[in-house]
Amino acid sequence: SSFCLLLGSKPLLGLSRLLNGPRDWDGDSFSFYFLAGKTQGSKTAGPSKKKRNTSQKKFREREEKAAEHKAKSFGEKSPAASGAAISASSSAETPAGDLATEPESLFALDVLRQRLHEKIQEARGQGSAKELSPAALQKRQRRKQERDRKKRKRKELRAKEKARKAEEAAEAQEPVEPSPEGAGREPREMPRLIFNKVEVSEDQPASKAQRRKEKRQRVKGNLTPLTGRNYRQLLERLQTRQSQLDELRGQSEEKAQELEAKMKWTNLLYKAEGVKIRDDERLLQEALKRKEKRRAQRQRRWEKRTASVVEKMQQRQDRRRQNLRRKKAARAERRLLKARKKGRILPQDLERAGLA
Template sequence: MTQLALNSKDLKGAGKGLSSEEWMKKRERRKQERERKKRKRKEFRMKKLAEKAGETVKTEDGENLESAAVTPGPVEKEMTTLVFNKVDVGFEYKSKLQLKKEKKKRVKGNLTPLTGKNYKQLLSRVEARKAKLEELREKDEAKAKEMEEKMKWTNVLYKAEGLKIKDNEGMLRASLKRKEKIRAQRKKHWEQRSLHVLEKMQHQQDKRRKNIQNRKHMKLEKRKEKARKKGRVLPEDLKKAKL
């Protein structure tokens, strides 16, 4: 029985639980894998060469690798003129008529949503709707009820779109009262600030006027002292001497 001799590495591998036959099979598989990788690398290199030369190359597997030679196109001359790119600012101008049409499309059931922070206007609109319903209820109860349901469902649709509908009369009155109170406080603070600013300005002017007078008085006194040193007799000195 003929058997291939194992080298030292094979013996080490066989000592790890593999028999000699299994180890030989494993070596054969590795060898086949290496040959397959070499063949693939060779085909890849041939394909690259074919792309450069523009030829057809036949591989070992019988496949034809075709590639067209890349012909360089004409070189464009450099333009000396300035080229301005188109800039998209993402804003489209819309006329007032278009905006009005879009606003009408957003309105549901011919009812403008009660939104915003103008509580006085919102309150007047709520009161007007309420008065209109009362007037219609006196004439036709069914129509008034139908209109009320329509208003409720329209508000529900607006709320579903994420709008905050402000149709509560009591809350609107409270908000309006709070807003007027804040406005009155701000007005009072502004008046106090204005008065304080005026007082401060007046104080600064008085201080400046006083400083100017003191400076003038000091200059006059210096001149008098110089005159006395030179031997001049001033009217003030004569009055003091008589006294």
Template sequence: MRRCKKSLVSATELSPAVLEKRRRRKYEKERKRRRKKELKMKEKMEKKGAQEVAAAVEPQHAEEESKGVIIFNRVEVCEKEELSKIERKREKRKRVKGNLTPLTGKNYKQLLSRLEARKSKLEKLKDKDQEKAQELENKMKWTNVLYKAEGVKIRDDEERLKAALKHKEKRKAQRQKQWEKRTEHVVEKMQQRQDKRRRNIRKKKVTKMEHKMEKARKKGRILPKDLEKAGVK
């Protein structure tokens, strides 16, 4: 009876914080125990599942091996045949078109220089061999027709290329002007901010000095500035 009384007294004497701490410790132990139990069950289930899958897959492998079915070689052969067909088509296109690179893209300056080079080549060839020059010209036209049929936009009009180049250069100049203007504006803004900062710092210094001088005057000190104002040297 005495022991029971002592334990009851000690339990009632304990502070709420200690009791809460004990309760939390007990709850944590139970939670860890439950977690451990769940993990063990999960491992058992995973092992069981893996064994079942292995048991199901093994007979299928054995059946395939007994039949001796090989599929991969056929796929490889089909792929090789398709690749060779694509390569043959590509080579045929090259033979038809020749080694002439199409005049495409938006680099108008380069396109104009290439077009001029082609024209000068034709002119030189006409002086030497008229027939070969005609053959080359026809080949160029035929190549352009083939590329256009494929959906490639050919840019072989000299006048249009010149106009496009002029327009591009004009836009470039405008953008450059806008960029310079923007840069000047940014620099100006930065300068204004710096000037404002300097003015504020100067103002703070003057305010601080005046505050100090006012304090000194209140204490009864006579300042040189006050003497100058009064006309006393």
């Protein structure tokens, strides 16, 4: 199919621009009409009205996009220069008879391009200061002053921080002059406080032999302290020590007194460290009696509880057996009652009547 493009009174200009692509001209100042028809050799009809409208709409959109792209690329040029360039390019393409109507379309394109350029500048915030209102100018001035104030404040803070660090470094490098009173003493090192830090030892856990060795090293004078709540064992150890002292006293009184003094001194050292020493035989015996008494009481309470539990279990078993027997008798009675209703004569009835 073939088509005829009518561009007002300029069909050749419209056809050349359509074939050569979009140019710097306003599509709204011209009217395009696509008239489809049959050729001599074609048998099919042209495109429908809906398709023609769609093609016209797409063509207008392409022309608008081309105009915007051209306006952005030549936004810095003056309208007069752009108009001159457009007129020169269009005059080269158009025939001589169309020069009368071309400036009108160029003037409309220049106006639209200038308006688009102004809107782009306003959107970028680069509009001229003369067009801004006094309130906008005042607001811009306040923002600038606030930025300057914050900048000055940051500079002051950095200067103060730098001066403080310099003072600390100078104080750390100053030598400490010893006073006349403590001239012979060594300078005491100031304690350093460390916050929010926990020291974690990377050593492996001690073995059983190592722990035993450390425990022996903690023992003073090869004398294990009498500590703990195992009163029977403590009493036996205390009695063993007394028997050793008695045997040694029979051999040599001086050695016995020396050993006894050593024991007392060692116990005093343990007590000074905060270890509770249980070396009183009378108190140990009383504590052992109290412990045995409490154990006996707990034993009696446990036995009593066990007996009560067994008794309650037996009572529940007896009650269960009674309930089972009662239910069994009730079922037998219901069966006998049903048999009597059916007219059967039971042995129990004969015995009651004395006929058995």
